[in-house]
Amino acid sequence: MKKNYQLALLSAFLLWLAWPPIPFTALILLVALVPLLQAAENIIQSKEKKKGRLIWRIAIICFFIWNTTCIYWVFNSLNAVMPAWLAIIIAQIPFCLGAVLMTLAFWLYYRLRLITSKIWSYAGLICFWIGYEYLHQTWDLAFPWMNLGNGFAEAHYLIQWYEYTGVYGGTLWVLLCNIFVFETLLAIKSKSTKTQQIKLQISTAALVLIPILCSILIYVNYEEKANPANIVAVQPNIDPYEKFGKLSASDQVAKLIKLSESIGQTNTEFFIWPETAISRGTEERSFRGDENFIQIQKFLKNYKNGNLVTGIESFAIYDTAITATARYDSRSNIYYDVFNAAVLIENSAKLQFYHKSKLVPGVEQTPFSNSMAFLKPAFAAFGGSSGSYGKQSEPSVFYSQSGIGLAPVICYESIWGEYVADYIKKDAQFIAIITNDGWWGNTSGKDQHLQYAKLRAIETRRWVARSANTGISAFIDQRGTIIQRTKWWMPSVLKQDINLNAEITFYVKHGDYIAKAGTAGSALFALFLMIGIFKFRL
Numbered sequence: 001m002k003k004n005y006q007l008a009l010l011s012a013f014l015l016w017l018a019w020p021p022i023p024f025t026a027l028i029l030l031v032a033l034v035p036l037l038q039a040a041e042n043i044i045q046s047k048e049k050k051k052g053r054l055i056w057r058i059a060i061i062c063f064f065i066w067n068t069t070c071i072y073w074v075f076n077s078l079n080a081v082m083p084a085w086l087a088i089i090i091a092q093i094p095f096c097l098g099a100v101l102m103t104l105a106f107w108l109y110y111r112l113r114l115i116t117s118k119i120w121s122y123a124g125l126i127c128f129w130i131g132y133e134y135l136h137q138t139w140d141l142a143f144p145w146m147n148l149g150n151g152f153a154e155a156h157y158l159i160q161w162y163e164y165t166g167v168y169g170g171t172l173w174v175l176l177c178n179i180f181v182f183e184t185l186l187a188i189k190s191k192s193t194k195t196q197q198i199k200l201q202i203s204t205a206a207l208v209l210i211p212i213l214c215s216i217l218i219y220v221n222y223e224e225k226a227n228p229a230n231i232v233a234v235q236p237n238i239d240p241y242e243k244f245g246k247l248s249a250s251d252q253v254a255k256l257i258k259l260s261e262s263i264g265q266t267n268t269e270f271f272i273w274p275e276t277a278i279s280r281g282t283e284e285r286s287f288r289g290d291e292n293f294i295q296i297q298k299f300l301k302n303y304k305n306g307n308l309v310t311g312i313e314s315f316a317i318y319d320t321a322i323t324a325t326a327r328y329d330s331r332s333n334i335y336y337d338v339f340n341a342a343v344l345i346e347n348s349a350k351l352q353f354y355h356k357s358k359l360v361p362g363v364e365q366t367p368f369s370n371s372m373a374f375l376k377p378a379f380a381a382f383g384g385s386s387g388s389y390g391k392q393s394e395p396s397v398f399y400s401q402s403g404i405g406l407a408p409v410i411c412y413e414s415i416w417g418e419y420v421a422d423y424i425k426k427d428a429q430f431i432a433i434i435t436n437d438g439w440w441g442n443t444s445g446k447d448q449h450l451q452y453a454k455l456r457a458i459e460t461r462r463w464v465a466r467s468a469n470t471g472i473s474a475f476i477d478q479r480g481t482i483i484q485r486t487k488w489w490m491p492s493v494l495k496q497d498i499n500l501n502a503e504i505t506f507y508v509k510h511g512d513y514i515a516k517a518g519t520a521g522s523a524l525f526a527l528f529l530m531i532g533i534f535k536f537r538l
Contacts, residue, residue, distance in 0.1 A: 001054070007039035008058040012065035019070050019151055021447035026155035029148065030177035030208060036062050037182045040106070044113055052110060059106040063099035067146055071095070073445035098146050101132040112525065115532035124525040126175045130518025133171060137416060140367035142358070144415050145448070148174045153451035156480035160218035161211060162458045163505040166417045168514035173211055180204040224478050227500040229269045229404060229430070231465045234259045235473040236274070237491040240438040243469075249280035253292045256310075257299045259493045268303050268495075269404060273310035274469040275411050275436040276340065282314050284341075284353055293345065300347050307400045308345045309408055311434045314353070315339065316390070325365075325388045337390030340364060342408040342434060344398040352399070355392040358413040364389045395419060397426045404429055404500060407462070411435040414449070420456045421508040429500035430463045431456060438470035442488055446472055454480035459507045463498035 014032035018025050036059065043054045075091040109125035116124075129148075137144035144150075149170025152159040159170055184200040236255050243252060260271045278292050287293050300306045318326055318335040326335040340359075344352040359365040365388040398406045407423030407430070414420065414433045423431070433453055437446040450472045457464045457480045464476040471488040475496040486492035 001048070004039040004042050004054070004058050005061065007035040007042075008062040009065070011036035011039075012062045012069075015062075015066040016069045019066075019448075020154045020451040021444050023154055026152045026158065029151045029174050031181050033175075033178040034182045034185070036106070037178065038185075040110060041182075041186070044110065052107060055110045056103060056107050059103040060099060063102040064096065067099045067102075068095045070448075071145060071445070073440045073443035076441045076443055076445075093141075094143055097141060098136065098143060101136060102129070105129045105132045108526070108529065111529055111533075115529070122179050123521070124528075125179075126172065127518045127521030127525055129175060130168060130171060130515055131522030133168070134512070134515040134519045140365070141361050143361065147171060150415075150452055150455065153448070153455055156454045156458060157219045158212055158215050159455075160215040160222070160458060160479065162455060163218075163461055163507055165514055166421075166459050166507045166512055167455055168512055168518070172514060172518075173207075177204070177207055180207055219479055222479050224499040225501065227429075228497045229500055230265060230267050230495065230497050231270045231272065231430075231463075231475070232260060232264055232268055233272045233465050233467040233473050233475065233494045233496075234274070235468060235471055235486050235490075235492040235494075236277070237470050237489060240436055240469065243276070243279050249278060250291055250295065252277065252279060253295055255491075257295065259491065260299070261302075263493045263495045264303060264306070265495070266303065267305065269305055269307060269400060269402070270406065270432070270465070271306065271308045272432050272434065272465050272467040273308065274467045274473075275311035275434045276313050277310045277434075277469070278312040278343075280313065281338070282312060284314050284316050284339075284351075287314070287343070287351060288349060296345050297347070300345065304347070305400070305402055306347065307398075309342060309398060309406060309432050309434070310345070311410065311436070312341050312343050313338070314341045314343070323390055325390045339390050340410060342398075342410055344400075344406075344408070346401055348401070352396075354396050354398065354408045354410075355390060356410040356413065357391045357393065357395065358416055358419060359389055359391055360412050365391075395423045395426070397423055397428045407431045409433045409456075411437075414453055414456060417456065417459050417507070418511040421460060421511060424460045424462065424504065424508045427502070428462070429502055430465065430498055431460065433464060433466045434468075435466070436469040437472075438489075446488065450474060450482075450485070454482065459505065461503065461505050462501055465496070465498065 011033055014028050018028035018032055039058050040055055043051050048054055071094060074094050075087055105128035108128045109121055112121040112124040133144065133147045136142060147167055149167030152170050162169060181204055184204050187197050187200050234256055236259060238247060238252055256273050256277055282290055296308055300308060315336050315338045321335045323337055326337055328335055340356040342354045361367045398408050405427040407420065407428035409420060409431055420431065437449055440446055453464050453466055454476055457476045457478060461478045463478060466474045471486050473492060473494060474485040475483045475494060477483050478501060484494045484496060486494060
């Protein structure tokens, strides 16, 4: 049994080694699960009792270590505002939940092995895994950060075909390659016939090499159509723990304007400022009278076609509780919603607001709010609100006076491929990601977040302009290549002529079809398992 634990630890190490932001290691994902599959096979073929319990143990060890070593920075954000012992406890939610769901998919694979063939069991493993990933991006505890397909973000030249499949194509590729490599090794060990071995070896080589070669061909031959627009992305480098208290909102805006003016030119179409750049809570209907709005309008007068997209902490007031997230203020007898929002300001009185839709569990919304309301005080320590933020149900595109469509993507939302694709369906010609990653400190979290933005560029074939409060800000072209980037924790400003694109990719048109098919398959396999267990007990 000791050997099986060692194999599980080896898989955990390989998964970590392959994960962003470590460069040049992404292909290890294609074999990283092989040791774990071998450990599971050892247990299945052994005379051990309670094999299901042993399978669960080796899998949970592997996936907990992998998750924890890749998203350790969640603890950093907590430890900055609470005692270490409490931060450790709360951090177990993201550390453990994903690991448990991954382990469940692996354990269900073992259960299938008891009642059906190995081939069908592998099909079940693939469906259960994809089903877990899809669940983990759709429910109230959504955290799709560790989806296997995200692991190729650093090696974007290997997955140019994401424009057809999205990240779930990457997940499918990883699972299939690991299974084929494992079966090839088994065939060699068991001394199968030469014909069987050669067939497996050729199939495995084709499965690994064909997607890589296709991707490289796409990468080399892809050409952007010339349709230039000048964009400026600003990084003010304001400490997130000071921006909501010590430094006034007007001083922050003045700093942002100064940076913007240092590089803006007469034909600049968009200035992009980071998440909550306007940090003072602002009532949306009266924003035109706000000193920050007046200051910004004065700045924009120097740019004929200039538009500003900025993050803003805003709120809306109601007479009644017209939304599920509306809060009641007994002193003024009003209801109100607080938003993590983006606003487009132009050389007119017209305003366009977007309210962040994909809210961070705990930080910006209380998961399963009716049954978990008692956790609000602990969740508030992340730096967000102890009550849920308001949100809108679907993305909306900002349009400039000249008709350019922009996708305003706020921080965490950039992890959802299909959600970003919905902006493109509504005629967004480039993507602006505004974020504030300073909460995590100088950890790999900020680097992973940047790398994941490359996946959105490939899926949609849109430029990405990324403005991050403390870094890393960047411009990413339609192939997912980072053209410019800033340093961490340093005031910076970038300028880039990007190419706007109005074409729709296969993925944008069809969305996460692989995930939906996998989820449907997992439901069928789960039903098959229940029927099989029922028959066995009879």
